[in-house]
Amino acid sequence: MERFEFTYPAHTPLTGRAQAGVVGSGDLEALYEPKTGDALRVTVTTSVDGSHTLWQRFFDRLSQLRELPAGQLDINDFGATPGVARLRIEQVFEEAGYAN
Amino acid sequence: MPTDQSFIELNARQRARNLLDAGTFRELLGPFERIMSPWLEPQGIVPQMDDGMVVAKGKLEGQPAVVVAIEGAFQGGSMGEVSGAKMAAALELAAEDNRNGIPTQVVLLLETGGVRLQEANLGLAAIADIHAAIVDLRRYTPVIGVVAGTVGCFGGMSIAAALCSYLIVTREARLGLNGPQVIEQEAGIEEYDSRDRPFIWSMTGGEVRYHSGFVDALVKDSLSEVKSHLLAFIAKGVPAQHRSDKFDYYLPKLTGFDTARQASREITQELFNREDLA
Amino acid sequence: MSTLENIAKNAVSRGDYWFAELTKDATPLTGLCSSVKAADGKINDQDVRYIAVVPDNNNHYPRAAGGEVGLLEGWTLAKVVSQTVAEDAGKAIKRAIVAVIDVPSQAYGRREEAFGIHQALAGAAGAYANARLAGHPVIGLIVGKAMSGAFLAHGYQANKLIAFNNPDVMIHAMGKASAARITLRSVESLEKLAATIPPMAYDIENYATLGLLAQLMEIGNPDSATPDDIVSVQSALWNNILDARKEGVGLKNRLGADNRGSSQLVRERMRQEW
Numbered sequence: 001m002e003r004f005e006f007t008y009p010a011h012t013p014l015t016g017r018a019q020a021g022v023v024g025s026g027d028l029e030a031l032y033e034p035k036t037g038d039a040l041r042v043t044v045t046t047s048v049d050g051s052h053t054l055w056q057r058f059f060d061r062l063s064q065l066r067e068l069p070a071g072q073l074d075i076n077d078f079g080a081t082p083g084v085a086r087l088r089i090e091q092v093f094e095e096a097g098y099a100n
Numbered sequence: 101m102p103t104d105q106s107f108i109e110l111n112a113r114q115r116a117r118n119l120l121d122a123g124t125f126r127e128l129l130g131p132f133e134r135i136m137s138p139w140l141e142p143q144g145i146v147p148q149m150d151d152g153m154v155v156a157k158g159k160l161e162g163q164p165a166v167v168v169a170i171e172g173a174f175q176g177g178s179m180g181e182v183s184g185a186k187m188a189a190a191l192e193l194a195a196e197d198n199r200n201g202i203p204t205q206v207v208l209l210l211e212t213g214g215v216r217l218q219e220a221n222l223g224l225a226a227i228a229d230i231h232a233a234i235v236d237l238r239r240y241t242p243v244i245g246v247v248a249g250t251v252g253c254f255g256g257m258s259i260a261a262a263l264c265s266y267l268i269v270t271r272e273a274r275l276g277l278n279g280p281q282v283i284e285q286e287a288g289i290e291e292y293d294s295r296d297r298p299f300i301w302s303m304t305g306g307e308v309r310y311h312s313g314f315v316d317a318l319v320k321d322s323l324s325e326v327k328s329h330l331l332a333f334i335a336k337g338v339p340a341q342h343r344s345d346k347f348d349y350y351l352p353k354l355t356g357f358d359t360a361r362q363a364s365r366e367i368t369q370e371l372f373n374r375e376d377l378a
Numbered sequence: 379m380s381t382l383e384n385i386a387k388n389a390v391s392r393g394d395y396w397f398a399e400l401t402k403d404a405t406p407l408t409g410l411c412s413s414v415k416a417a418d419g420k421i422n423d424q425d426v427r428y429i430a431v432v433p434d435n436n437n438h439y440p441r442a443a444g445g446e447v448g449l450l451e452g453w454t455l456a457k458v459v460s461q462t463v464a465e466d467a468g469k470a471i472k473r474a475i476v477a478v479i480d481v482p483s484q485a486y487g488r489r490e491e492a493f494g495i496h497q498a499l500a501g502a503a504g505a506y507a508n509a510r511l512a513g514h515p516v517i518g519l520i521v522g523k524a525m526s527g528a529f530l531a532h533g534y535q536a537n538k539l540i541a542f543n544n545p546d547v548m549i550h551a552m553g554k555a556s557a558a559r560i561t562l563r564s565v566e567s568l569e570k571l572a573a574t575i576p577p578m579a580y581d582i583e584n585y586a587t588l589g590l591l592a593q594l595m596e597i598g599n600p601d602s603a604t605p606d607d608i609v610s611v612q613s614a615l616w617n618n619i620l621d622a623r624k625e626g627v628g629l630k631n632r633l634g635a636d637n638r639g640s641s642q643l644v645r646e647r648m649r650q651e652w
């Protein structure tokens with residue numbers, strides 16, 4: 001098990017907080033909480049040892065593909081593929097955008 | 101939700117939200133409070149923020165209720181110190197409510213292999229607390245258990261299920277004390293073949309449990325069917341005698357059974373007729 | 379079962395031995411299956427019903443011959459305890475119930491699963507819980523093994539748990555061999571891990587740090603008790619019976635140890651949010 005932290009520039013926090021996913025095999029849970037400021041702080045706790053570079057690359061790409069919201073994103077990962085990770089993160093951002 | 105929404109496909113949080121009256125779901129000790137197992141990270145196991153247990157207060161047909169839902173996808177729904185305490189605490193507080201004149205109802209959604217071995221004795225102790233709390237609460241109001249699958253309900257939590265006032269299961273569900281692999285290891289493959297799925301379901305599947313009177317309703321994998329049966333059992337109230345108090349029925353049957361014979365679905369349904377227990 | 383060599387002849391397990399020692403002057407109940415023993419006695423002024431589950435070579439259900447709690451044992455415990463409650467229903471003082479505990483596991487078998495062993499164990503657990511709620515002091519005396527479903531059925535609903543401090547006394551959710559197999563480890567690796575994680579540990583001293591025991595007793599040789607040992611145990615039972623009467627019907631006294639801190643936190647937080 002390893003834990004990584006990443007920080008990405010961001011502008012606007014989303015409306016509310018949200019949770020998506022489950023810490024099951026091949027899946028992850030993502031929690032997003034809005035915070036004012038100019039950054040999205042990401043913490044990844046993962047069962048996959050040695051995956052720092054993979055996660056770094058994943059978030060680098062994500063930050064290029066879409067604007068990241070300001071706030072805190074916590075991920076508990078149990079071996080999700082980049083596809084599943086993207087799905088869960090988009091789910092949590094979408095829900096947080098509608099949340100109160 | 102479509103009218104025939106699969107109940108099995110919903111995760112624990114979704115099941116709780118959709119059973120409670122629309123708009124009344126309020127989660128306690130939710131994931132953002134981060135009350136997690138203190139025992140998993142030291143063993144290099146990734147925790148879940150809610151420790152795999154969702155406790156949601158709300159209403160059922162306008163009456164106060166709590167749905168306690170085990171997330172079967174996290175560590176097989178196994179019971180750790182925190183997840184076990186969440187279920188026990190909800191039951192204990194509901195009993196206190198009832199003693200104070202508030203008719204709080206509890207529904208348990210059971211998808212669990214039993215004790216989380218990484219927390220062994222604290223999981224087991226929490227399950228004992230759950231047993232105690234169910235027996236306390238069921239004096240005042242029926243405690244309803246739902247086992248839908250795909251995980252089913254095993255180990256010490258199958259005992260909890262058997263203490264409930266009413267049990268609702270699907271055909272996909274299983275309800276049994278020991279996992280098939282452990283039985284095979286302890287008793288041999290002739291006694292129990294853990295890879296023979298039709299055999300497993302003929303022993304502990306929802307359908308045989310229903311026909312032999314160990315559970316009270318057999319439903320389709322449908323949210324609306326689970327909910328309608330749930331509400332019907334709440335309306336029925338506390339049973340005159342809980343199944344777990346029926347030693348006068350079960351003991352003579354088991355004593356009288358000729359154990360030169362093995363068990364099978366047919367033999368079980370012949371020995372225990374659900375009409376006898378009505 | 380190397381301890382059998384040391385056990386007094388006639389006893390088929392340590393649990394059977396202690397049941398015999400404690401019930402020398404007690405009146406046995408009759409008509410029960412041979413694997414469940416019960417007897418009515420007294421400790422000082424307290425009426426006590428003792429109950430034990432013991433091995434029975436001729437068990438009607440062969441998979442429960444080794445002292446496991448199976449179909450007959452679960453329902454017979456339910457019957458004995460429920461009858462205790464019914465008999466004392468009109469009395470102001472409910473007699474104490476002492477579960478003498480030495481149970482290696484629940485029974486594993488095809489008949490067991492098919493005929494609802496989970497329900498039989500619920501019968502037992504429910505009866506003990508009912509007794510406690512009705513005001514009977516229920517004391518669990520762990521003299522040997524107190525394992526998983528068997529312990530849930532016979533003992534874990536007690537107001538007070540007393541255990542001997544002895545290497546053969548083991549309380550756990552699953553035996554080492556099975557647990558190692560299921561977690562894909564060697565037994566040695568499991569033991570090593572268990573030594574660092576108190577709830578996983580197999581020894582009774584680690585178990586005691588969880589705060590679930592009312593008392594951990596030193597007994598010189600639990601397979602050959604001296605008269606002083608018997609008096610100590612009776613005294614411990616008597617004191618715990620009195621404490622149970624004073625403290626009430628719940629299991630709150632099991633909370634408070636540091637190693638069970640999260641159990642307390644969850645309850646406090648849920649009460650606040652309720």
